Amino acid sequence: MTRKIRVLLAKPGLDGHDRGIKVIAAAFRDAGMEVIYSGLRQTPQMIVDAAIQEDVDAIGISILSGAHMTLFPAILEEMKNRKVNDIILFGGGIIPDEDKEELEKMGVAKIFTPGAPTEEAIEFLRQAVEKKKSDEKIM
Amino acid sequence: MFDKRFLEKLKTKFAVWDKKAAKVRSQKSRARFFTISGVDIDELYTPLSIKDVDGEEYYEKNINFPGEFPYTRGVHYTMYRTRLWTMRQFAGMGTPQQTNERFHYILKQGGTGLSTAFDLPTLMGYDSDHPRSLGEVGKCGVAVDTLADMEIIFRGIDLSQVSTSMTINSPASMLLAMYLVVAEKQGVPFEKVRGTLQNDILKEYIAQKEFIYPPKPSIRLITDMMQYCNKHVPQWNTISISGYHIREAGATAVQELAFTLADGFQYVESAMEAGMDIDDFAPRLSYFFNAHSDFFEEIAKYRAARRIYAKRMRYKYGAKNPKSWLLRFHSQTAGCSLTAQQPENNIVRTAIQGLSAVLGGTQSLHTNSMDETLALPSEKAVLIALRTQQVIAYETGVANTVDPLAGSYFVEALTDKMEAEVEEYFQEIERRGGVLNCIEEGYFQQEIARSAYRFQREIENKERIIVGVNDFILENEKLEIPVLKIDPQVEKEQVAFLKKIKAERDNRAVQASLQKLKEVAQGDGNTFEAIMDCCRVYAGVGEMCDVLRDVWGEYVENQAAMQAS
Known part of the structure; x- marks a missing residue:
């Protein structure tokens, strides 16, 4: 039997708005x-x-406070320092398009913005984890 | 209200009509007719839908006249014919200087009250130079570290002439103390200072999660402030018990109302336990509700809120002053209803939501800007939001008469249903050992998370349509409205300014005042007076909060208890 996808969800920074991340948690569980x-x-x-x-296979981060350009890079930096290169980092929040592009260039696998269906996040994660596993096999 | 014979006749006639309607009933334009809270709505409401409507005292007991118990129709006799609601637009961003400019702009455009948004470090009790503040300074509101910032925010604004609302909770004492010191320096006597603090810590544990200390000392901070204001700042609304955030976190209308009122009664009980007379503090309590998209459900919510509150304050808590029975409230349109897709449509949503708050008898209103799911609002979006209220007030005619929807079979039946369901929640909360226990065991949090998830699923399976999101989508939509960005320079400037203040102030006086605060917090003196003294000598919000963190510890949410099972 294949291993279930394991995902860590967290809210960095000072923002306490946790509706979105809780909805995502429930959707991923379902x-x-x-x-x-x-x-x-x-x-x-x-x-x-x-x-x-x-x-975990992936880390999902939710930021609605506007501090995303500080917090995502800080997490990427920490992953690099700890030599973590097999965990997918993705996230969501109130993030303008131009910041989204920049974050995805830096190494955040995907940014979801308001109105994105949970189904989209589930599909993204399934594909990303599958791709990661087949890459690992090749190596 | 209706005599029994009339109702009997009506029943017979209704049965005839019902048969005729049955022929077309199976054809439905939608699969289900239900409110945004998931409440199913009947096809038709008639006098038969209203409970006890045949009783002689039905009108007087349940509806009555405005300004009369139980205030279903409003807290004033003449409502908006005497005075319109306060158009209070929430603002605050970047540096104190920028917020000051925005305030002058709002006053010049005819805004009648000020409302301050603070940034996350301020809300969480950290100064701008704290490592946890990195990247957050000036982002969701204005940064306030010391009295010097407060002096800049209100520069050129006479504090005896405006009423100011401050959206702050854990460090509310510190911010009110700073505001009072600014008034003191302007020579404005405290009796003339008017405004409202949010200062509702219970809903922080439940929904917004901006807590610092555990519940008990947090409530002490509040009761200390209530005692001080009762004596010295009689026109200040010390606490605005807020359902807004509970709703935004995903609650239904009934949950918003039930949890918020339960919080309110908890404050009443705490203040009474601290030895205060209910009629000394209750007239200064006010409420803050969400104005969501389901038009009639919202109106019923406000009407039920007044009725439930008046009854409990009078009969359960024994308040004697009729002013203690009044539920006065501010409302804000629902941020969570706004969409990033086709954001101009948000203007329409906001207008309808604002209209429901007005028809529900709100005392003040904030209308959201169309761009708030994208960023902080631009000046143009803020202006349209204010103009929306002015259109409602001056063009639609809804302010011409008091509570125009009273007597609508639908609205009255919905109001009764709302009241009954709230009472059921009260019983459940009591059964679980009260509000503080419910917070600890995550009861409210789970209830809200469940509702939020149900709502999201309804959208995803298209049981519920959100225009522009899951239907009526524009392919390749391009954003055509300006989006405000906060310059990263703001953080640098604010940190530099704080450094300068810290170098120039009398640091021995600061240390002495902080030490005094610590001693008061360890004992049982009034913390508010000690906080005023700290503010006078330019101690930082974070410095004061740190002293109290040392004494009281920090609250950590028990994650295991919070998840919907």
Whole structure:
């Protein structure tokens, strides 16, 4: 049997708006994934620690405060420092298109913006994890 | 209201009509007719839909005249014919200087009240130079570190002439204290200072999650402030008990109303336990509700809110002053209803939502800007939002008479249903050991998360249509409205300014005042007076909050309890 997709969801920074991430958590669970939601005000260190400890396939981040251009790069930086290169980082929030493009260039796999259906996030994650696994096999 | 014979006759006639309608009933334009909260709505409402409508005292007991118990029709005798609602647009961004400019702009455009939004570090009690503030300074509101910032925000604004609302919770004492010191410096006596603090910590644990300390000391901060204001700042609304955020987090209309009122009664009980007389503080309590898209459900919500509150304050808590029975409220249109797709449509949504708040008898209103799912509002979007209220007030005629929807069979039946369902929630909350226990065990949080997920699924399976999102979509839509960006320079400037203030102030006086605050917090003196003294010597919000963190500890949400099962 193939392993269920494991995903860590977290909210970095000071923002406490957790409606979106909780909806995503419920949708991922209903789609058969294992979801670890580590809660509010997680520092990049806490997030990457939890991701390693829980051996997840992906980290999902939600930011609605406008601090995304500080927080996403900080998490990428922490992943790099800890030599984490097999975990997918994705996220969502109130993020303007130009920032979205820049973040995706930096290494965030995907940014979802308001109105995106949960089905889209589920499909994205399934494909990204599958691709990651086949890449690993080739290596 | 209707005599029994008339109702009997009506029943017979209704049965005849019902048969005729049955012929077309199976043809439906939609699969289900239900409110945005998921409540099924009947095909038709008649006098038969209203409970106890045959009783002689039905009108007086349930509806009555405006300004009369139980205030279903409004808290004033003549409502908007005497005074329109306050058009209070929430603003705040970037540096104190930029916010000051925005405030002058709002006043010049005919806004009648000011409403301050603070940035996340301020809301969470961190100064701008704290490592956790990195990237957040000035983003969702204005940064306030010390009195110096507050002086700039209100420069050129006479504090005896405006009423100011401040959306702040955990550090509410610090911000009100700074505002009062600014008034003091302007020579405005505290009796003339008018405004409202949000200061509703319970809904932070439930929905918005901007908490610092555990619930008990947080409530002490509030009761200390209530005692101070009762004595010295009689026109200040010390607490605005907020359902807005509970609704935004995904609650239904009934949940918004039930949880918010339950919070309100918790504050009443806490203040009474602290030894205050209910009639000394209750007249200064006010409420803050969401104005969502389901037009009639919202109107019923406001009418039910007034009735439930008046009854409980009078009969359960024994308030004697009729002013203590009044539920006065501010409302804001629903941010969560706005869409990033075809954002101009948000103007229409907001107008309809604002109209429901007015028809529900709101005391003040904020209408959202069309671009708020994209960024902070641009000046143009803010102006349209204010103009929306002015159109409602001056062109539609809805302010000509009081509570024009009273007597609508639908609205009255919906109001009764709302009241009954709220009472059921009250019983459940009581059964679970009260509001604080429900917070600890995650009851409210789970209820809200469940509703939010149900709503999202209804959208995704197209049971519910959101224009431009899951139907009526524009292919290859290009954004055609300006989007405001906060210059990253703001953070640098704010940190530099704080550094300058910290270098110039009397640091020995600051240390002494913080030490005093610590001692008061450890004992049982009034924290508010100690906080005023800290503000006078330019202590930072973060510095004051840190002192209290040391004494009281920080609250951490128990994640395991919060998830919807």
